[in-house]
Amino acid sequence: MTHTTEHDLAEAGRRLGHDIHTRTRWERQSGWPQPVREGLDAAAHARLARGTPDRFVRKWLQLRLNAWRRGRIVDDEVTPALLRALDITHCPVTRAELTHGERLDTDWSIDRLNNDAAYAAGNLAVMSVRANRAKGARSFDEVLALAGLPHATAGLAPHEWLRLATLMLGPAFATRHGAAPALPLCAPLPCRSTRLALQQIQRLLTLQSRRPDGKNRLVRDFRPACRTERAVLRLRTLADAVHEGLKRLPAEAECWDVWLQPGLMPALQAWRDTLDAPGWACAARIAGQLAGARRETAQRLQAWRLPSRGYHPLAMR
Incomplete structure (x- = not known):
C-alpha cells in the first residue's frame, strides 16, 4: 500500500478485501468500501482457502480498513509480524495493564506517533485506547505543552503527557534531529520506532548502568567519542549518576523514572556539551551499533x- 496513484488506492482496497477473505472468516459487509468488496468477492469466486485470524491479524486488517477509509497510507512493512513485535503488556503512557477486545479504555491500540506521516514501521506504537484517544490529532508541541501544565488534561496527568511526548519525539523530529529538545527518557520506546541519538544513549545508560560492570563497560564503549579528558570525566560522572539514581528508585517505579530525578538531565547535557560535532557523531554511531539499530535514511x-x-x-482532493 505504498503506491501513490489513484489506481493504486483502489488496488490497495482490493488487496485488503483479498486478505480479509483469505485470513479470516468474517462475513462480507455491505458497508465496506467498494474496492474492498471487489477484492473479497474475487477471492471468494476463486475459492481460496480461508484462515482463522489471531488478534494480530485482526488488528492488522482493522487498521488497514480504517486507514483506507480515511485515505491514509499503510506501508507494506506493517504486517501482523510487526504488530506482534510491537506488542507489550502495559501501556507506556498510563502504565495500566493492556486488555484486548473488551471495549475498555485499557484495550490495546496502534497509534501513529507522528500524525503527519503514514502508518510505517518506525512511526508506530502500542498504547491504550485511553492514551490514544487523549493524543488524538495533537502534535508533539501540543503534547509537550500539556506535560508542562499543573493539572490533568483530556484524562491524562502531566507526567503521562510527558511519557507520550517521549514516545513521539523521535518520529516528530525524524527529518530535523538538530531541532529536537532533550527530554527525560521516562517511557520505554517501541522496538521499531525512530529514535534520536540522545534517546538511544539514554536507553543504553538506563538498561546497562544498574550494575557497576555494565556502567564501566559503557564508559569504555563511548570513550572514543570523547576528544578531551574533560569529556571523559563528564561521561563518568553521568554514568555514575545514572547508576546511583537507579539504586534510589522506589520498588514500584520503572527504571525509566531515573531520568526524572534532579541532576540526571543536567549531567547528560553537561557531557553532551563537551563533545564537538565529530565527537557527537561518533557517540551517535556507537550508540546505534551497541543497540543494533538500523539507520533511518531518507530512502x-x-x-x-x-x-x-x-x-x-487522491484522498487529499
Whole structure:
C-alpha cells in the first residue's frame, strides 16, 4: 500500500478485501468500501482457502480498513509480524495493564506517533485506547505543552503527557534531529520506532548502568567519542549518576523514572556539551551499533509519505 496513484488506492482496497477473505472468516459487509468488496468477492469466486485470524491479524486488517477509509497510507512493512513485535503488556503512557477486545479504555491500540506521516514501521506504537484517544490529532508541541501544565488534561496527568511526548519525539523530529529538545527518557520506546541519538544513549545508560560492570563497560564503549579528558570525566560522572539514581528508585517505579530525578538531565547535557560535532557523531554511531539499530535514511523515510502528511494523494482532493 505504498503506491501513490489513484489506481493504486483502489488496488490497495482490493488487496485488503483479498486478505480479509483469505485470513479470516468474517462475513462480507455491505458497508465496506467498494474496492474492498471487489477484492473479497474475487477471492471468494476463486475459492481460496480461508484462515482463522489471531488478534494480530485482526488488528492488522482493522487498521488497514480504517486507514483506507480515511485515505491514509499503510506501508507494506506493517504486517501482523510487526504488530506482534510491537506488542507489550502495559501501556507506556498510563502504565495500566493492556486488555484486548473488551471495549475498555485499557484495550490495546496502534497509534501513529507522528500524525503527519503514514502508518510505517518506525512511526508506530502500542498504547491504550485511553492514551490514544487523549493524543488524538495533537502534535508533539501540543503534547509537550500539556506535560508542562499543573493539572490533568483530556484524562491524562502531566507526567503521562510527558511519557507520550517521549514516545513521539523521535518520529516528530525524524527529518530535523538538530531541532529536537532533550527530554527525560521516562517511557520505554517501541522496538521499531525512530529514535534520536540522545534517546538511544539514554536507553543504553538506563538498561546497562544498574550494575557497576555494565556502567564501566559503557564508559569504555563511548570513550572514543570523547576528544578531551574533560569529556571523559563528564561521561563518568553521568554514568555514575545514572547508576546511583537507579539504586534510589522506589520498588514500584520503572527504571525509566531515573531520568526524572534532579541532576540526571543536567549531567547528560553537561557531557553532551563537551563533545564537538565529530565527537557527537561518533557517540551517535556507537550508540546505534551497541543497540543494533538500523539507520533511518531518507530512502526509508519515503515510506512515511511526509510530503502528503501520510495521505494518499487522491484522498487529499
